[in-house]
Amino acid sequence: MQSSPSPNDPSQTILDEEDILDLGEDVRVPEDAIFGDPHPMAVSDAPPRRDRVVILGRTRAGKTIYLARLYEQCWKHEGPLRIEAHDGRTHLSLLSAVEQMQEHRAWPAATEGTNYLDLKLSWKGHELTMVSLDYPGEVFHRAFVEQAEDENTRELVDHVRRAAAVLMLIDPKVLATGRLGESADDDFGMVQALRYLRSLPGGRTVPIALVLTKIDENADLLRHHGKLRGFAERFCANLLRTVPGLRVFGVCAVRSRRDSLGRHVPDLERPPRGLTGPVEYCMEHVVANRLADARQKATDALRERVIREEQVAAAEEKADNRFWLSVNAILIGGIVVVGLLAWLVIRSAG
Numbered sequence: 001m002q003s004s005p006s007p008n009d010p011s012q013t014i015l016d017e018e019d020i021l022d023l024g025e026d027v028r029v030p031e032d033a034i035f036g037d038p039h040p041m042a043v044s045d046a047p048p049r050r051d052r053v054v055i056l057g058r059t060r061a062g063k064t065i066y067l068a069r070l071y072e073q074c075w076k077h078e079g080p081l082r083i084e085a086h087d088g089r090t091h092l093s094l095l096s097a098v099e100q101m102q103e104h105r106a107w108p109a110a111t112e113g114t115n116y117l118d119l120k121l122s123w124k125g126h127e128l129t130m131v132s133l134d135y136p137g138e139v140f141h142r143a144f145v146e147q148a149e150d151e152n153t154r155e156l157v158d159h160v161r162r163a164a165a166v167l168m169l170i171d172p173k174v175l176a177t178g179r180l181g182e183s184a185d186d187d188f189g190m191v192q193a194l195r196y197l198r199s200l201p202g203g204r205t206v207p208i209a210l211v212l213t214k215i216d217e218n219a220d221l222l223r224h225h226g227k228l229r230g231f232a233e234r235f236c237a238n239l240l241r242t243v244p245g246l247r248v249f250g251v252c253a254v255r256s257r258r259d260s261l262g263r264h265v266p267d268l269e270r271p272p273r274g275l276t277g278p279v280e281y282c283m284e285h286v287v288a289n290r291l292a293d294a295r296q297k298a299t300d301a302l303r304e305r306v307i308r309e310e311q312v313a314a315a316e317e318k319a320d321n322r323f324w325l326s327v328n329a330i331l332i333g334g335i336v337v338v339g340l341l342a343w344l345v346i347r348s349a350g
Contacts, residue, residue, distance in 0.1 A: 047200075052130050052159065066169060068095070081121070141185050143157055165282035168190055171218070173221060176235055211249050216273075
């Protein structure tokens with residue numbers, strides 16, 4: 001990992017990142033990619049209600065900081081993507097995390113409990129209500145590596161089941177140099193989560209973005225392995241086989257510098273990089289999916305109406321045919337009776 005730049009040289013990190021920050025690279029693999037079996041916690045084959053953006057990541061992957069910084073940027077600054085909390089508690093919680101880093105030069109504490117963050121996303125005239133779940137990274141490990149079943153893991157699995165879009169946050173350093181227990185979350189655990197999602201009805205159309213975090217600290221590592229695309233192909237091969245055409249993004253939510261004691265502390269004087277790209281990519285596909293669903297429902301409704309009209313017409317034609325058959329039978333019967341009576345009268349007269 002490269003050393004942090006001097007606080008007196010705020011451009012150094014940006015310049016170092018520029019040649020690796022190709023936001024949104026498609027990484028292609030053969031179309032015969034594997035999807036696997038449903039997760040053991042899958043309980044229903046019914047199509048789930050997809051109403052939320054899911055942010056997946058292990059402990060210290062940067063989920064809380066990414067969410068807080070993303071919210072700050074989309075709340076305070078103009079842009080195609082706008083985010084608004086549905087309640088004051090969520091608003092204050094997200095902005096307080098940013099304030100803590102800015103005023104106290106301290107990183108937010110690790111997430112201890114599972115918190116729902118109700119957010120309204122507006123993108124290019126489309127408004128969607130999304131529910132993001134901020135959870136301890138250990139819960140992800142228990143749910144998708146150990147595949148343990150308890151209240152917290154069931155909640156996370158259901159959260160993934162209802163995903164309209166997924167952001168996978170991965171610290172490149174952990175994946176490349178972390179211990180087995182740490183890298184297993186970003187490799188095996190993520191694969192299991194995505195296989196579960198893909199196995200659900202409609203799951204193969206859910207947009208998924210691979211977000212490599214802390215690119216300021218990991219610039220040398222990413223560059224050494226061929227930037228975003230090369231790193232993903234080297235260290236995320238199983239994810240790429242599970243999700244053909246996976247989109248890869250690089251972000252830096254909060255830069256860091258060393259204080260007088262040599263500790264890495266947050267530095268909010270320099271701007272974040274790439275925060276909205278993964279969300280805008282997902283929103284574009286969420287909107288496209290919903291429009292496609294609406295068109296499919298309209299087509300199905302039209303098809304059902306045509307079928308009903310054909311059935312009604314067939315029933316009416318059948319009833320009409322029965323009516324004329326009855327009329328013909330009556331007429332024929334009348335003719336027979338009249339003929340028989342005439343024959344009897346003639347015979348009696350003779």
